[in-house]
Amino acid sequence: MSESLKKETVGSFLLKVLNGTTIAIVVALIPNAILATFLKPFVANSVFCAELLHIVQVFQFFTPIMAGALIAQQFKLSPMHMVIVGGAAYIGSGAWRFVTNVTIADKTANIFQLAGIGDVINTMITAALAVLVLQLIGNKLGSLSIVFLPIIVGTGVGYVGWKILPFVSQITTLIGHGINAFTTLQPILMSILISMSFAIIIISPISTVAIGLAIGLTGIGSAAAGMGVAACAAFLVCATLRVNKPGVPIAIALGAMKMMMPNFLTTPIIGLGAALTAAISSLSIPLLGMGGTPGSAGFGLVGFVSPLAALNSSNVGILVIVLTWVVVPFVVGFIIDRLFVDVLHLYKNDIFKSKAN
Structure with missing residues (x-):
């Protein structure tokens, strides 16, 4: 176990995860929040405004990647580790989906599709797991780190996050049911x-x-x-x-x-x-x-x-x-x-x- 993991308390660990996620949300969502209001009235008559609106909307879809990288940065991980955590967080976020048998221009294909910014809670859980695994592995892999860490942490932890997503998403569903009761x-x-x-x-x-x-x-x-x-x-x-x-x-x-x-x-x-x-x-x-x-x-x-x-x-x-x-x-x-x-x-x-x- 690395020295940094030994010194980390539960409170400080969670605060770093929250801080990284917070910065990512601000960075990712602000462009659309500011520009969309001004762009939408001109979309019908301006190709430039329509294209720029699409850009700011897509930009916010990368919130999970930004969150993972910034969470890793909070723990002072290396640039390689930061992008690995970002990748794992994106996989586990649910901000994408695999859709089968989609018909496009008379052709049927399987596609990957963007699905919003994903589940913020699961993004944080996946990123936190990725950080923990990286800290546990430390320097044990030596020069092979660049080969095995993307596999073990990036796709491995990302897969774990993706599998627990349906269960974590139930939190939102349960809260929604509670609020729905107020409508009566x-x-x-x-x-x-x-x-x-x-x-x-x-x-x-x-x-x-x-x-x-x-x-x-x-x-x-x-x-x-x-x-x-x-x-x-x-x-x-x-x-x-x-x-x-x-x-x-x-x-x-x-x-x-x-x-x-x-x-x-x-x-x-x-x-x-x-x-x-x-x-x-x-x-x-x-x-x-x-x-x-x-x-x-x-x-x-x-x-x-x-x-x-x-x-x-x-x-x-x-x-x-x-x-x-x-x-x-x-x-x-x-x-x-x-x-x-x-x-x-x-x-x-x-x-x-x-x-x-």
């Missing part, structure tokens, strides 16, 4: 509970988009979910602004709420402020009859997807949408952050210091 409740209570749930999920390793699609959230439930994501972003922007450089709150406002994942998992009280902001902000959803689709449920303010879906499903105007989806969450988030820090002394803003540096 009275509209205001349903909106509050769904919104609070999505506010917490967006700063966890679970995908809000995946849950929204998995349980088919529509109508008020979808809008409430989107509001939960938006409210979490608003609260985090207000809280992080005081202890980080401008890039951090700007990234969060653009959709990188998961960069606070390590902070939330080490100091869970962060979730209380996000959930309370979401609960208050969501009251407008049933009162104004806003709705949405399964595809818009997990986005919040990213690309203004959830607000636009709410606009299309209700009789309110753009001004009301801006007030309810932007002004209210940010005002409520600011008040709650100040209440928790200055009045109740539940925490100091230092807990929002970004670990993704």
Whole structure:
């Protein structure tokens, strides 16, 4: 066993995995989060905009590879080890699938297909296993490392990750079933509970988009979910602004709420402020009859997807949408952050210091 593995604690090991994943998510998702909103209106009339939109969308599909490499970097592994961990993480992520008997241009073939960014939890598990195996092997293979490590760790651990993916994915399914139960409740209570749930999920390793699609959230439930994501972003922007450089709150406002994942998992009280902001902000959803689709449920303010879906499903105007989806969450988030820090002394803003540096 290597010396570095002996010195590593469970806590420090998990924190490095979280930090690497957080940076990867920000890097991979920000281009699409920023550019897609501006590009989509011009796609129909501009080849350049259509092509660039495809590029930023594909860029985010490589989140698992980036996560694996950056996790390995957190452990100060060599460049070769970094790409091996990245490859294993991608295999285990589920961001690809093998499809048989696909007909293309009158020809039938078996193809490999991109399938989103994959399961973040399984990506982390696979990358962590790859790091552990690399640390256990150490320098035992000598000059043969370049031959056997890609086989043992890259494809071997990747295969293990791929085989456990269906079981790990059940976590998302179970959470989805739990949230789906809220849709049977009275509209205001349903909106509050769904919104609070999505506010917490967006700063966890679970995908809000995946849950929204998995349980088919529509109508008020979808809008409430989107509001939960938006409210979490608003609260985090207000809280992080005081202890980080401008890039951090700007990234969060653009959709990188998961960069606070390590902070939330080490100091869970962060979730209380996000959930309370979401609960208050969501009251407008049933009162104004806003709705949405399964595809818009997990986005919040990213690309203004959830607000636009709410606009299309209700009789309110753009001004009301801006007030309810932007002004209210940010005002409520600011008040709650100040209440928790200055009045109740539940925490100091230092807990929002970004670990993704």
